[in-house]
Amino acid sequence: MATTVVPPHAAFFGAKKEIGARSSFSPSISAHRCRKHFLNKVLAVMAPAQPSRAPATTGSVKHGMTMTEKILAKSSDKSKLEPGENIWVNIDVLMTHDVCGPGTIGIFKKEFGKNAKVWDREKIVIIPDHYIFTSDERANRNVDIIRDFALEQNIKYFYDIKDLSNFKVNPDYKGVCHVALAQEGHCRPGEVLLGTDSHTCNAGAFGQFATGIGNTDAGFVMGTGKLLLKVPPTMRFVLDGEMPHYLLAKDLILQIIGEITVAGATYKSMEFVGSTVESLNMEERMTLCNMVVEAGGKNGVVPPDETTFKYLEGKTSVNYEPVYSDESAKFISEYRFDVSKLEPVVAKPHSPDNRALARECKDVKIDRVYIGSCTGGKTEDFMAAAKVFLASGKKVKVPTFLVPATQKVWIDLYSLPVPGSGGKTCSQIFEEAGCDTPASPSCGACLGGPRDTYARMNEPMVCVSTTNRNFPGRMGHKEGQIYLASPYTAAASALTGYVTDPREFLP
Amino acid sequence: MATTLSSIQAPVSTICASSQRPHCPTGTQSLLFVSKPSNYTIFAKTSYSFKPSKIRPITAPRATPSSSPPTTFHGQCYVLGDNIDTDQIIPAEHLTLVPSKPDEYKKLGSFAFSGLPTSLYPIPFIQPGTDSTQYPIIIAGANFGCGSSREHAPVALGAAGVRAVVAESYARIFFRNSVATGEVYPIELEHEGVNKQCTTGDIVTVDLERNVFINHTKGKEFVLKPIGDAGPVIDAGGIFAYARKTGMISSVV
Numbered sequence: 001m002a003t004t005v006v007p008p009h010a011a012f013f014g015a016k017k018e019i020g021a022r023s024s025f026s027p028s029i030s031a032h033r034c035r036k037h038f039l040n041k042v043l044a045v046m047a048p049a050q051p052s053r054a055p056a057t058t059g060s061v062k063h064g065m066t067m068t069e070k071i072l073a074k075s076s077d078k079s080k081l082e083p084g085e086n087i088w089v090n091i092d093v094l095m096t097h098d099v100c101g102p103g104t105i106g107i108f109k110k111e112f113g114k115n116a117k118v119w120d121r122e123k124i125v126i127i128p129d130h131y132i133f134t135s136d137e138r139a140n141r142n143v144d145i146i147r148d149f150a151l152e153q154n155i156k157y158f159y160d161i162k163d164l165s166n167f168k169v170n171p172d173y174k175g176v177c178h179v180a181l182a183q184e185g186h187c188r189p190g191e192v193l194l195g196t197d198s199h200t201c202n203a204g205a206f207g208q209f210a211t212g213i214g215n216t217d218a219g220f221v222m223g224t225g226k227l228l229l230k231v232p233p234t235m236r237f238v239l240d241g242e243m244p245h246y247l248l249a250k251d252l253i254l255q256i257i258g259e260i261t262v263a264g265a266t267y268k269s270m271e272f273v274g275s276t277v278e279s280l281n282m283e284e285r286m287t288l289c290n291m292v293v294e295a296g297g298k299n300g301v302v303p304p305d306e307t308t309f310k311y312l313e314g315k316t317s318v319n320y321e322p323v324y325s326d327e328s329a330k331f332i333s334e335y336r337f338d339v340s341k342l343e344p345v346v347a348k349p350h351s352p353d354n355r356a357l358a359r360e361c362k363d364v365k366i367d368r369v370y371i372g373s374c375t376g377g378k379t380e381d382f383m384a385a386a387k388v389f390l391a392s393g394k395k396v397k398v399p400t401f402l403v404p405a406t407q408k409v410w411i412d413l414y415s416l417p418v419p420g421s422g423g424k425t426c427s428q429i430f431e432e433a434g435c436d437t438p439a440s441p442s443c444g445a446c447l448g449g450p451r452d453t454y455a456r457m458n459e460p461m462v463c464v465s466t467t468n469r470n471f472p473g474r475m476g477h478k479e480g481q482i483y484l485a486s487p488y489t490a491a492a493s494a495l496t497g498y499v500t501d502p503r504e505f506l507p
Numbered sequence: 508m509a510t511t512l513s514s515i516q517a518p519v520s521t522i523c524a525s526s527q528r529p530h531c532p533t534g535t536q537s538l539l540f541v542s543k544p545s546n547y548t549i550f551a552k553t554s555y556s557f558k559p560s561k562i563r564p565i566t567a568p569r570a571t572p573s574s575s576p577p578t579t580f581h582g583q584c585y586v587l588g589d590n591i592d593t594d595q596i597i598p599a600e601h602l603t604l605v606p607s608k609p610d611e612y613k614k615l616g617s618f619a620f621s622g623l624p625t626s627l628y629p630i631p632f633i634q635p636g637t638d639s640t641q642y643p644i645i646i647a648g649a650n651f652g653c654g655s656s657r658e659h660a661p662v663a664l665g666a667a668g669v670r671a672v673v674a675e676s677y678a679r680i681f682f683r684n685s686v687a688t689g690e691v692y693p694i695e696l697e698h699e700g701v702n703k704q705c706t707t708g709d710i711v712t713v714d715l716e717r718n719v720f721i722n723h724t725k726g727k728e729f730v731l732k733p734i735g736d737a738g739p740v741i742d743a744g745g746i747f748a749y750a751r752k753t754g755m756i757s758s759v760v
Contacts, residue, residue, distance in 0.1 A: 214680065214684035262653055
């Protein structure tokens with residue numbers, strides 16, 4: 001549990017926020033109003049500042065570290081460190097894609113010389129995924145640039161695509177970088193993974209430190225294998241209670257972001273623990289960590305366990321060493337949720353923290369539904385959507401776009417049986433429901449992209465989406481309105497033509 | 508961005524806080540500093556009508572690793588609200604432009620803030636038909652630069668002619684990218700609500716030595732937070748220069 005002693009030099013305090021708690025032993029969340037009321041009764045206990053004395057003189061032993069602190073300590077060859085310290089960290093994996101790769105490569109060559117070699121050809125993973133299936137010449141050129149570099153540097157992991165007309169004939173091509181990193185075994189507990197994409201925090205689901213960086217930082221890592229990082233304090237999110245059958249991890253993270261706002265976790269690490277988190281599979285844990293950046297978070301972590309190790313079996317041959325937060329670790333704040341009391345939520349336009357109950361938005365007429373992206377385009381996400389369509393048996397009332405994140409996800413849609421369907425695949429169920437045919441795997445319209453991107457919003461319209469951001473213009477048109485939702489809620493909304501709580505369909 | 512005007516380093520503090528701007532008729536705009544003759548600076552003698560191609564922001568020269576960093580920024584400001592995300596700063600469709608290629612760098616600048624909803628921000632940041640801005644200083648609310656890690660965001664601002672952003676607070680990746688690239692100075696305000704007291708077009712000064720932000724048009728001064736941890740990196744000229752200076756990587760190839 002969080003201790004409340006304030007280290008003399010630290011600028012933070014340990015505060016325990018019980019959301020809707022009636023007593024400290026039975027935290028629960030009821031209505032939103034109640035939540036706000038209890039937030040005002042925050043139990044913030046702060047000890048007076050300790051005089052500045054070295055530990056040796058007080059006889060006090062060093063306190064424990066959080067998971068994030070431990071991973072960074074290990075990767076910077078330090079026995080211990082404190083939040084706020086700036087340290088040089090050894091990087092285990094650097095990822096880049098077609099949008100930021102060319103710029104990163106340009107900086108690398110400019111700063112280290114045009115004949116420079118990358119620090120480790122096996123630790124860089126180059127994944128074209130953003131603007132792939134487009135006739136935009138610059139976008140196509142950018143894939144060529146990263147290919148030339150991969151060949152020149154003999155980069156071991158380059159998931160190339162050459163034939164844009166048919167993704168299936170490109171054996172190396174994967175799709176969305178964050179899902180590919182996980183599926184190809186590049187995410188490992190205890191390691192440090194950096195990527196030129198904000199949703200790199202997705203990999204925290206594996207109990208590693210993973211965060212997004214810009215081209216300049218990435219160019220630096222390319223040459224040195226290190227980066228100067230500031231150790232973040234950790235916010236702890238304890239999720240307990242049995243997960244209702246109509247909720248998904250997307251609902252949990254939207255709930256949290258709505259609670260702490262889009263800047264609530266700025267410069268902080270978000271640690272997700274509790275019985276509910278332990279019950280989530282890896283893809284659901286990824287969804288949870290994926291949107292940490294939407295709260296401003298630096299990184300997210302989930303303690304690795306049997307679920308993690310089982311997922312990794314056969315995917316990686318690299319040895320890894322999981323780390324866990326110490327009992328005596330200090331957390332800057334702690335939030336507790338009784339998941340059994342939560343309801344499906346959406347984030348209304350135009351902010352991921354503009355949280356509302358899905359059922360309270362039932363009068364919002366929509367024009368389309370989009371199911372895809374690293375956040376909501378994984379196999380489990382499509383299985384969830386299929387479950388809703390199956391339960392309904394009806395056809396969708398609005399165009400419903402399906403964009404599998406990777407080739408593997410696409411294959412799963414066409415091969416895995418959906419539980420309770422009598423052997424039908426997701427693709428069959430989607431077809432029967434009148435959805436669009438699952439598209440070529442990529443980031444697609446999550447971020448708009450070139451004008452000819454599949455499912456891009458080119459006119460103002462209302463869309464329910466399983467993606468991660470809904471700021472103005474996110475999916476293309478500045479006046480477009482995006483409701484972020486779970487795959488259950490997205491599918492339910494497609495069936496009615498309005499924002500819809502999935503309990504309308506799920507038994 | 509060096510121009511004949513920016514090479515003139517008149518001391519900023521001599522510009523009266525009470526300087527007035529004459530009323531600007533629609534379509535034209537004069538920048539005229541009216542102040543006592545004894546306080547006349549070279550800036551005050553400058554006036555020009557609003558022709559986009561002739562507008563040059565009056566600021567200190569951009570820092571290079573070999574020169575000492577600038578301590579003041581001056582010019583017209585563009586005012587924004589809270590949570591301005593990277594999609595508004597540089598819409599994703601322009602991310603095919605590679606910032607390390609000079610011609611594409613310039614093009615990126617021409618699209619800076621093109622994602623802002625016109626209903627909320629009717630004054631264009633960049634005049635149609637031009638590729639750079641007349642507003643070298645951005646005033647913003649909380650959580651500026653939230654969203655994506657795309658370095659294209661601070662790069663677009665820098666390429667457009669922005670020298671400094673003065674915001675209540677920043678999203679971390681944008682802040683980090685600004686520091687790493689040296690494209691814009693990310694400066695934080697001590698207090699909230701400053702953006703609500705400023706209007707786009709106000710003449711402002713950012714003084715990093717005194718940690719003060721002056722709005723000459725409104726006659727107000729605001730306290731800035733000291734630059735903090737990022738200081739040594741910015742002063743060195745970015746992450747690469749800093750790393751070389753501290754011996755983390757060997758000197759330039």
